[in-house]
Amino acid sequence: MAICSIPTCTCFESHPVDSLLIARWQMAFTLGSHIILACLGVGLPVLMLAAEWFSLRTNDPLWRALAHRWSKAFAVLFAVGAVSGTVLSFELGILWPKFMGTFGSVIGLPFTLEGFAFFLEAIFAGIYLYGWNKLPPRIHWWTGVPIALSGVASASFVVTANAWMNAPRGFTMRDGVVIDVDPIAAMTGPTAAVQIVHMLLAAYMVTGFLVAAFYACVLWNKPTCLYSRKAMVLALWMGTLASFPQGLAGDWAAKTVARTQPIKLAAMEGQFKTETGAPLRIGGWPDTTTRETNYDLEIPYALSILAYGDPHATVQGLDDFPRENQPPVVVVHIAFQIMVGLGTLLMALGGWTILSWWMKWHPADNRWVLLAIIASGPATVLAMEAGWVVTEVGRQPWIAHNVMRTKDAASQIPGLEWLFLATLAIYLALFAGLTIVLRLLAVQPIPTSSNLSFNPAASDQSSLS
Amino acid sequence: MNPEAILPASILYGTLLLALTAYAILGGADFGAGIWEFNTSFRSHRRDRQLLREVIGPVWEANHVWLIFVLVILWSAMPRVFQHLCVVMWLPLLLGLAGIVCRGAAFIFRAYSPVENSVTRASTVLFGLASTAAPFFLGTVVGGMLTHQANDPQSSQNAWLNPLAIYSGFFGVAVCLYLCSVFLFREAGLRHERFLMEIWRSRAMLSGVWTGLLAMAGLAFISSEQPEIASRLIWGDSPLVLLSWAGGMFSMVAIYFRWPLAAVLASVLAVAAVLWGAGLAVSPATMIPEIPLDQLVAPPSVLWAMLVAIAGGMLLLLPSLAWLFWLFKSSSALDHEHLAHSSHP
Numbered sequence: 001m002a003i004c005s006i007p008t009c010t011c012f013e014s015h016p017v018d019s020l021l022i023a024r025w026q027m028a029f030t031l032g033s034h035i036i037l038a039c040l041g042v043g044l045p046v047l048m049l050a051a052e053w054f055s056l057r058t059n060d061p062l063w064r065a066l067a068h069r070w071s072k073a074f075a076v077l078f079a080v081g082a083v084s085g086t087v088l089s090f091e092l093g094i095l096w097p098k099f100m101g102t103f104g105s106v107i108g109l110p111f112t113l114e115g116f117a118f119f120l121e122a123i124f125a126g127i128y129l130y131g132w133n134k135l136p137p138r139i140h141w142w143t144g145v146p147i148a149l150s151g152v153a154s155a156s157f158v159v160t161a162n163a164w165m166n167a168p169r170g171f172t173m174r175d176g177v178v179i180d181v182d183p184i185a186a187m188t189g190p191t192a193a194v195q196i197v198h199m200l201l202a203a204y205m206v207t208g209f210l211v212a213a214f215y216a217c218v219l220w221n222k223p224t225c226l227y228s229r230k231a232m233v234l235a236l237w238m239g240t241l242a243s244f245p246q247g248l249a250g251d252w253a254a255k256t257v258a259r260t261q262p263i264k265l266a267a268m269e270g271q272f273k274t275e276t277g278a279p280l281r282i283g284g285w286p287d288t289t290t291r292e293t294n295y296d297l298e299i300p301y302a303l304s305i306l307a308y309g310d311p312h313a314t315v316q317g318l319d320d321f322p323r324e325n326q327p328p329v330v331v332v333h334i335a336f337q338i339m340v341g342l343g344t345l346l347m348a349l350g351g352w353t354i355l356s357w358w359m360k361w362h363p364a365d366n367r368w369v370l371l372a373i374i375a376s377g378p379a380t381v382l383a384m385e386a387g388w389v390v391t392e393v394g395r396q397p398w399i400a401h402n403v404m405r406t407k408d409a410a411s412q413i414p415g416l417e418w419l420f421l422a423t424l425a426i427y428l429a430l431f432a433g434l435t436i437v438l439r440l441l442a443v444q445p446i447p448t449s450s451n452l453s454f455n456p457a458a459s460d461q462s463s464l465s
Numbered sequence: 466m467n468p469e470a471i472l473p474a475s476i477l478y479g480t481l482l483l484a485l486t487a488y489a490i491l492g493g494a495d496f497g498a499g500i501w502e503f504n505t506s507f508r509s510h511r512r513d514r515q516l517l518r519e520v521i522g523p524v525w526e527a528n529h530v531w532l533i534f535v536l537v538i539l540w541s542a543m544p545r546v547f548q549h550l551c552v553v554m555w556l557p558l559l560l561g562l563a564g565i566v567c568r569g570a571a572f573i574f575r576a577y578s579p580v581e582n583s584v585t586r587a588s589t590v591l592f593g594l595a596s597t598a599a600p601f602f603l604g605t606v607v608g609g610m611l612t613h614q615a616n617d618p619q620s621s622q623n624a625w626l627n628p629l630a631i632y633s634g635f636f637g638v639a640v641c642l643y644l645c646s647v648f649l650f651r652e653a654g655l656r657h658e659r660f661l662m663e664i665w666r667s668r669a670m671l672s673g674v675w676t677g678l679l680a681m682a683g684l685a686f687i688s689s690e691q692p693e694i695a696s697r698l699i700w701g702d703s704p705l706v707l708l709s710w711a712g713g714m715f716s717m718v719a720i721y722f723r724w725p726l727a728a729v730l731a732s733v734l735a736v737a738a739v740l741w742g743a744g745l746a747v748s749p750a751t752m753i754p755e756i757p758l759d760q761l762v763a764p765p766s767v768l769w770a771m772l773v774a775i776a777g778g779m780l781l782l783l784p785s786l787a788w789l790f791w792l793f794k795s796s797s798a799l800d801h802e803h804l805a806h807s808s809h810p
Binding site for chain 2: 072075076078079080082083084085086087089090092093094097098100101102103104105106107108109111112113114115116118119120122123124125126127129130131134146177178179180181182183184411413419422426430433434436437440441444
C-alpha cells in the first residue's frame with residue numbers, strides 16, 4: 001500500500017529525534033520493503049503463467065519444472081507480501097490517525113476495491129498452488145490468470161489512493177471535517193492514470209530484471225545450464241518489454257508533475273529560481289545555502305521542452321514558494337537522478353536484448369552481458385525505490401498536497417522508537433528466512449521427465465508417502 | 466445524524482459485522498490450528514501434525530483477507546471510529562499484528578522449505594507462539610471496545626488493560642481452539658482417518674466444554690462489571706446469547722453422536738451469535754459519545770459508492786470462494802482424491 005511519507009534528510013543533521021521523524025522512518029521502511037514484494041506479486045504470476053503456457057504447448061519438462069519452481073517462489077513471496085501489506089493497513093491508522101480519520105472516507109472506494117482484488121488474488125493463489133494435481137492442465141493454467149489480473153488491479157487501486165495524496169480532490173471541508181465527497185472524482189484525479197502505468201511497468205521491470213539477475217548468477221558458474229538459460233531469457237524479455245514504455249510513462253509523469261505539483265518538479269530538477277527556457281540539469285548537487293545546483297551537466301531549454309513542450313516555457317523555481325512548503329531538495333533531486341539514470345541504463349540493456357535476439361546471440365555466452373544482467377537486478381530495485389522517494393519526499397511537508405501537513409497527521413503514541421527497532425528486527429528475520437527458503441527452493445535438483453509430480457507443500461507431502 | 470446516511474450506514478455496519486464474523490470463524494479456526502499444534506507438540510504424532518498443516522494450506526491466505534476487508538470498511542465508512550480505535554488500542558493492535566506477521570511467515574517458510582533446517586524448526590516454534598498471541602491480542606481489542614474505558618482518551622494506555630479486555634483475549638483463544646477442533650473432527654472424517662477423528666472428537670468435546678464454561682463465567686463477569694451492556698447482550702431485542710448457547714450445546718451433542726457437518730454448523734452458529742450479540746450491544750455511537758454521530762460516518766455518497774462496489778465485488782468473490790472451498794473442503798472432491806491416491810500407492 002503506497003502511502004505516506006519517507007524521511008527527509010533532516011535526520012542526518014543535529015535535529016532532535018522526534019516522533020514525527022520516527023513515524024516517517026517506520027512508514028518508509030515498511031513500505032519500502034513491502035513494495036519489492038508487491039512488485040514481485042504483480043510480475044511473477046505473469047512469468048509463471050508464461051512458463052506453464054510454454055510447457056502446455058511444447059510438453060518440454062524444463063518449462064514445466066520452471067512453472068513449478070516459480071509458483072513455489074510466488075507462494076512464499078505472496079504470503080510474506082500479504083502480511084507486510086497487513087502491517088501497512090494497520091500502520092495507516094496507528095501512525096497517521098488524523099489523516100485516516102479525516103480522509104479515510106475520501107480514499108475509501110479505491111481501498112474497498114483493492115480489498116476485493118486482493119481477496120481474489122488470495123483465493124486463486126490457493127486454487128492454483130494446490131490445484132496442480134486436482135485440475136486438468138488447461139483449467140489449471142486459467143486459474144492462474146485471475147492471480148495476474150487481480151495483482152494488476154490491487155496495485156492500481158492502491159496507487160490511486162497515493163495519487164489522491166498528490167492531487168487531492170473530490171471533497172468539501174468545513175471546520176476540518178470532510179462533509180461532501182465525490183468518490184469517483186477523488187479516484188480519477190489528474191495523477192492517477194500516469195502513476196498507475198508508471199508503477200505497473202516498474203513492477204514488471206523489477207520482476208523481470210531481478211529474476212534474470214538470479215539466473216545470470218547461476219549461469220556465471222554453469223553457462224551451459226539449459227534450464228537457467230531459458231529462465232533468464234524469458235525474465236529478461238519481461239524486463240525489456242516493460243522498460244521501453246517506461247521511458248514514455250516517465251515523460252508523461254514529469255509533465256503531470258509540472259502541471260499538478262510544480263514545487264515537486266522544481267525539487268526534482270534542482271530548480272531554485274524561476275526561469276524562462278530552463279535547462280535540464282543532469283546530476284549535480286543542489287546547494288541549499290547559495291540556492292543553486294552545482295556540478296551538473298546542463299542541456300539548454302531541455303527542461304522547458306520536457307515539462308511543457310515549449311523551449312521558452314517558464315519553469316517555477318523553489319524560491320517562488322514559501323520556505324515552509326518546500327520539500328527537501330537534495331534528497332528529491334538525487335533520488336530523481338538515480339531513477340532516471342538507472343532507468344536509462346536498463347533500457348539500454350533492453351535494447352541489447354532485442355539486438356541479440358535479432359542476431360541470434362545468447363546473452364549467457366557473453367561474460368560482460370551476464371555481468372550487466374546481474375547488475376540489473378539490484379539496479380531495477382534501486383531505481384524503483386528512488387522513484388518512490390521522489391514522489392513521497394517530493395510531496396513533503398504535505399501528507400495530502402496543500403491540504404494536510406504530515407506533522408498534523410502523525411500519531412502521538414509514546415515509544416515509537418522502540419516500535420521502529422522491533423519492526424527492524426522482525427523484518428530482518430522475515431527477509432533472512434525468505435532468502436534462505438528461496439535459495440533452498442532454487443538449489444533443488446531439477447526434476448527430470450520421469451519425476452515430474454509436483455506438490456506445492458513439498459516438505460509436508462513428501463513425508464506422507 | 467444526516468437521515469440519508471442512516472440506511473447505507475446501517476447496511477455497511479451489518480456488512481462489517483458479517484466480515485468480522487467470517488474472519489473470526491475462518492481466521493479463528495486457522496489460528497486454532499497453530500494453538501493446537503503448540504499445545505500438543507510433545508504428545509501428538511506426525512500424522513496428527515500433518516493434518517493440521519494440510520487442512521489450512523490452501524485456504525489460510527484467503528481466510529486472513531477478511532481482516533483486511535474489515536479494516537478497509539471500517540476506515541472508509543467510519544473513519545473517525547478507525548482513528549479512535551488506532552489511538553486507544555495501538556498497543557494490542559500492534560502486538561496482534563506482530564502475531565499475524567510471524568505466523569503467516571512461519572507457516573509459509575515451513576510449508577515450502579524443501580528440507581528440514583533451522584528455519585523450519587524456528588518456524589514451528591514461532592507458528593505456535595504467534596498463532597496464540599494474535600487471537601489473544603485481537604480479543605483484548607474487542608473486549609476493550611466493549612468496556613467504556615475506551616471512551617476516555619486520557620486512559621488510552623489502559624483501554625485494553627482492564628479485566629474484561631484481558632478476559633476477552635483468553636476467550637478469543639478458547640474460541641479458536643474450539644472452532645479448529647470441531648473443523649478438524651470433520652476434516653479427519655473426510656479423509657477417512659478414523660484414529661484422528663477420535664482424537665479430534667475428544668479435543669472438540671474438551672475445548673467445547675471449556676469454552677462454554679468460560680463464556681458463562683464471562684457473562685457473569687460482564688453482568689457485574691457492565692450491567693448495561695450485559696442486559697442488552699442477554700435480554701436485548703434479539704435472543705442472540707440464547708442462540709449461541711443453543712448452538713454450542715447442539716455442537717456438543719453432534720460431536721458426541723459423530724455428526725461432523727452438523728457439529729461444524731452448530732459451532733459456527735455459536736460463535737457468530739456471540740459476535741453479533743456484541744456487535745448489536747455496542748454500536749459505534751455508544752463507543753465514542755464525544756463525537757457527534759454525523760461526523761462518525763462517511764458522507765452518504767461514499768457509503769453508497771462502497772455498497773455498490775461491495776455488491777459488485779461479491780459477485781466475483783463469492784463464486785470464487787465457493788469454488789476454493791469446494792475444491793479443498795468438500796467430501797466429494799476429497800473422496801475423489803482419496804480414491805486416486807489409493808489406486809496409485
